[in-house]
Amino acid sequence: MTATTLDGVATAAAVKEELRERIAALKARGIRPGLGTLLVGDDPGSQSYVAGKHRDCAEVGIESIRVDLPATASEEDVMAAIIALNTNPDVTGYIIQLPLPRGIDENAMLELMDPDKDADGLHPTNLGRLVLGVGGEITSPLPCTPAGIVEMLQRYDVPISGKHVVVVGRGLTVGRPLGLLLTRKGLDATVTLTHSRTANLESYVRRADILVAAVGVAGLIKPEWVKPGAAVLDVGITRVVNEETGKARLVGDVDPAVGEVAGHLSPVPGGVGPMTRAMLLKNVVDAAERVDS
Numbered sequence: 001m002t003a004t005t006l007d008g009v010a011t012a013a014a015v016k017e018e019l020r021e022r023i024a025a026l027k028a029r030g031i032r033p034g035l036g037t038l039l040v041g042d043d044p045g046s047q048s049y050v051a052g053k054h055r056d057c058a059e060v061g062i063e064s065i066r067v068d069l070p071a072t073a074s075e076e077d078v079m080a081a082i083i084a085l086n087t088n089p090d091v092t093g094y095i096i097q098l099p100l101p102r103g104i105d106e107n108a109m110l111e112l113m114d115p116d117k118d119a120d121g122l123h124p125t126n127l128g129r130l131v132l133g134v135g136g137e138i139t140s141p142l143p144c145t146p147a148g149i150v151e152m153l154q155r156y157d158v159p160i161s162g163k164h165v166v167v168v169g170r171g172l173t174v175g176r177p178l179g180l181l182l183t184r185k186g187l188d189a190t191v192t193l194t195h196s197r198t199a200n201l202e203s204y205v206r207r208a209d210i211l212v213a214a215v216g217v218a219g220l221i222k223p224e225w226v227k228p229g230a231a232v233l234d235v236g237i238t239r240v241v242n243e244e245t246g247k248a249r250l251v252g253d254v255d256p257a258v259g260e261v262a263g264h265l266s267p268v269p270g271g272v273g274p275m276t277r278a279m280l281l282k283n284v285v286d287a288a289e290r291v292d293s
């Protein structure tokens with residue numbers, strides 16, 4: 001059997017098409033959504049992601065404002081940039097690209113954001129709303145990667161309710177909020193959240209109807225670990241630089257041979273990454289629509 005590809009590029013394009021209409025409607029009301037990005041340092045992965053976010057904005061008609069600080073920036077410099085984004089009227093939503101350089105307190109920086117401008121859903125108020133909202137309508141921004149994963153599963157009609165989802169990785173941007181989201185009323189998955197200290201990881205992975213791998217260990221998930229027919233979503237990204245050409249290749253957490261066993265496979269690249277970016281745009285549009293409605 002060969003898995004059906006969960007095509008993140010095509011699905012993100014469909015999401016963006018829907019957003020274009022909503023953006024036009026906002027502009028007709030005199031509201032101009034604008035995304036800010038704050039990038040500190042010169043990590044090549046982060047540079048590439050931020051560049052992608054600005055391209056996406058241009059594609060759908062969202063203004064974007066880029067703030068880049070050098071790796072030598074102090075915590076005070078970062079705080080000043082956050083305060084400026086909070087007060088900049090052209091910025092209706094923004095993100096702090098993570099990880100921040102060592103020595104800068106990430107949680108403190110996230111907490112300094114205006115929660116109404118938090119396009120990533122990572123401000124403690126918005127994470128708190130995700131914890132508090134067991135069911136009902138979601139009115140706070142959701143972390144982009146978990147939202148993108150759910151959106152992709154739904155658009156491919158992969159059943160979630162009552163299914164056993166095994167998440168590998170407990171990080172702030174993916175694993176932890178994904179467990180909270182999938183166990184809400186209306187989605188109703190049963191979630192096992194595993195991590196680097198999980199004993200006998202393989203035994204959990206084998207029981208997954210839906211497997212999400214988000215640890216950043218290249219090729220960790222082996223085909224023998226995967227239940228035949230399971231939906232497998234690869235979120236890990238490891239950049240492997242070719243010594244001769246200097247070019248970077250992206251390698252996921254899932255061994256490509258898993259495609260022979262899985263029912264659905266979201267690959268790296270071309271899977272969850274583009275969906276993450278599409279959900280960022282959606283958060284910006286949602287927030288702009290909330291402003292005076």
Ligand SMILES: Nc1nc(=O)c2c([nH]1)NC[C@@H]1CN(c3ccc(C(=O)N[C@@H](CCC(=O)O)C(=O)O)cc3)C=[N+]21
Pocket residue numbers: 048049052095096097098099120144145173237250268269270271272273274276277
């Ligand atoms: N505050 C914050 N919010 C984030 O959402 C956030 C972050 N920090 N820090 C880093 C991670 C990582 N992340 C990705 C987004 C898109 C792709 C993406 O588009 N990937 C393409 C390939 C891109 C390339 O070629 O480099 C793909 O998988 O097809 C990847 C990774 C968002 N993150």
